[in-house]
Amino acid sequence: MLGLCVILAVLARTVAQDAEEPVSYTCTDGYEYDPVRQVCKDIDECAIVADACKGGMKCVNHFGGYLCLPQNAQIFVSSGDEPSQPAEPSAPANPPQSPGQGQSEVQTHVQPGRGPGRRVSSSRILRCTPGFILDEQNYCRDIDECTRGRHTCSADQICYNTRGSFLCQCQPGYQKNGDQCVDRDECLLSHYCMHRCVNTPGSYYCECNSGYRLASNNHSCVDVNECQVSQPCEHQCHNLIGSFICQCNRGFELAPDSVSCIDIDECAYSPYMCQYACINTPGEYSCTCPDGYQLQGTRMCQDINECETSHECTEEEMCWNYYGGYRCYPRNPCEDPYVRTSENRCVCQPTTACRGGPQSIVYKYMSIHSDRTVPADIFQIQATNIYPNTHNTFRIRAGNEKGEFFLRRSSNVSAMLVLTKSLEGPLELIVDLEMITHHTVANYRTSSLLRLTIIVGPYAF
Ligand SMILES: *[C@@H]1O[C@H](CO)[C@@H](O)[C@H](O)[C@H]1NC(C)=O
Numbered sequence: 001m002l003g004l005c006v007i008l009a010v011l012a013r014t015v016a017q018d019a020e021e022p023v024s025y026t027c028t029d030g031y032e033y034d035p036v037r038q039v040c041k042d043i044d045e046c047a048i049v050a051d052a053c054k055g056g057m058k059c060v061n062h063f064g065g066y067l068c069l070p071q072n073a074q075i076f077v078s079s080g081d082e083p084s085q086p087a088e089p090s091a092p093a094n095p096p097q098s099p100g101q102g103q104s105e106v107q108t109h110v111q112p113g114r115g116p117g118r119r120v121s122s123s124r125i126l127r128c129t130p131g132f133i134l135d136e137q138n139y140c141r142d143i144d145e146c147t148r149g150r151h152t153c154s155a156d157q158i159c160y161n162t163r164g165s166f167l168c169q170c171q172p173g174y175q176k177n178g179d180q181c182v183d184r185d186e187c188l189l190s191h192y193c194m195h196r197c198v199n200t201p202g203s204y205y206c207e208c209n210s211g212y213r214l215a216s217n218n219h220s221c222v223d224v225n226e227c228q229v230s231q232p233c234e235h236q237c238h239n240l241i242g243s244f245i246c247q248c249n250r251g252f253e254l255a256p257d258s259v260s261c262i263d264i265d266e267c268a269y270s271p272y273m274c275q276y277a278c279i280n281t282p283g284e285y286s287c288t289c290p291d292g293y294q295l296q297g298t299r300m301c302q303d304i305n306e307c308e309t310s311h312e313c314t315e316e317e318m319c320w321n322y323y324g325g326y327r328c329y330p331r332n333p334c335e336d337p338y339v340r341t342s343e344n345r346c347v348c349q350p351t352t353a354c355r356g357g358p359q360s361i362v363y364k365y366m367s368i369h370s371d372r373t374v375p376a377d378i379f380q381i382q383a384t385n386i387y388p389n390t391h392n393t394f395r396i397r398a399g400n401e402k403g404e405f406f407l408r409r410s411s412n413v414s415a416m417l418v419l420t421k422s423l424e425g426p427l428e429l430i431v432d433l434e435m436i437t438h439h440t441v442a443n444y445r446t447s448s449l450l451r452l453t454i455i456v457g458p459y460a461f
């Protein structure tokens with residue numbers, strides 16, 4: 001008790017000459033007593049409180065407390081009389097009159113024109129530090145510069161009232177550049193666009209590469225299944241990640257536009273696609289054959305044997321099929337004095353009537369392809385009866401005026417007809433082949449004729 005009285009006495013003597021009684025000085029929260037200057041001094045919480053502000057906020061010391069503000073916030077001090085001093089109230093306060101009401105404005109009471117250390121007296125004329133206004137209860141209350149139009153924020157800035165002052169902040173998406181708010185390019189900073197970021201005034205949006213679309217989170221890009229969305233291919237569509245590919249049905253190929261299909265002209269591949277004629281159709285081709293032929297398989301042509309199927313030969317006629325058609329020949333080709341002894345065989349009766357002419361005439365028919373490669377053995381003539389003491393010779397008696405044939409003796413009783421020039425059909429040739437038999441003992445000769453009708457078909461098949 002004694003010690004306390006001494007301290008108070010010292011304080012009273014040095015602090016206040018005209019104090020009527022010893023006074024105990026206490027400072028409100030956020031202030032501390034400065035025994036040298038004898039004032040309540042604001043505590044710089046930013047300097048002494050570790051981690052006063054979280055989350056990267058900037059700590060700004062303020063009367064009786066501190067503010068946590070964004071790093072880019074700027075503080076404007078209203079009226080600007082003594083901007084460096086407002087944080088220092090010049091008088092210690094009495095014990096707070098009503099601390100429970102939280103009227104901390106009392107901290108900024110100032111006694112006009114007097115030295116520090118004066119007790120606050122409500123009967124005097126009081127003045128508040130800039131940014132505060134005295135109310136009816138002699139409290140200095142904060143002026144809301146933002147609502148009262150006493151701020152310097154520009155039209156594109158947002159005004160925030162603070163104790164004793166105000167803050168100007170930029171709209172979201174904008175940032176301070178000197179006194180101005182300029183668009184923040186979110187695309188240059190961190191953004192979450194999967195493919196492309198597009199900056200806009202105050203904001204940004206994401207774009208996706210072609211073949212993708214923006215997901216519902218507005219940042220990711222997801223593949224577009226073009227095949228389902230727009231059926232872009234003429235034939236078959238295969239979706240790929242970010243793209244698609246078209247395929248054509250068999251017989252078609254992809255056009256240069258990569259989506260259309262154009263018919264492949266298979267006939268143009270090769271002249272050998274078909275033996276006779278190739279007909280291109282969309283997606284495929286087919287072969288045709290000329291009259292008298294039928295398709296064998298897909299490309300070959302086969303002669304139709306009209307004599308076995310349909311022909312118009314009479315009973316007296318014999319049907320002879322050849323490559324590409326048929327002929328009707330008389331069953332009995334024999335002319336007087338020749339009489340028919342067997343099929344195709346005419347014999348002179350009696351033989352004396354034919355002296356000088358062949359004893360017998362045999363009719364034969366054969367068919368060859370057009371443009372047949374030469375030389376080619378095409379027909380063999382052979383003696384039907386072989387007698388002893390005879391010698392046979394063979395010759396072409398008629399029908400070889402252009403020299404298309406050559407008869408080669410192949411044995412004593414046979415010879416081969418050789419085609420020496422290629423024949424182009426359709427063509428009909430009649431060649432008389434003669435066999436002369438020399439009877440060596442009786443010393444006489446007989447002759448027999450083979451009348452060969454050669455029909456050259458119109459085609460090489
Ligand atoms: C994506 O953007 C649209 C239109 O801008 C908006 O309506 C929607 O809420 C946004 N979705 C998300 C997840 O942000």
Ligand SMILES: *[C@@H]1O[C@H](CO)[C@@H](O)[C@H](O)[C@H]1NC(C)=O
Nearest residue numbers: 389390391392411412413440
């Ligand atoms: C062919 O005739 C000759 C005589 O003219 C004879 O010597 C030869 O043996 C005969 N050849 C055959 C295969 O009959």
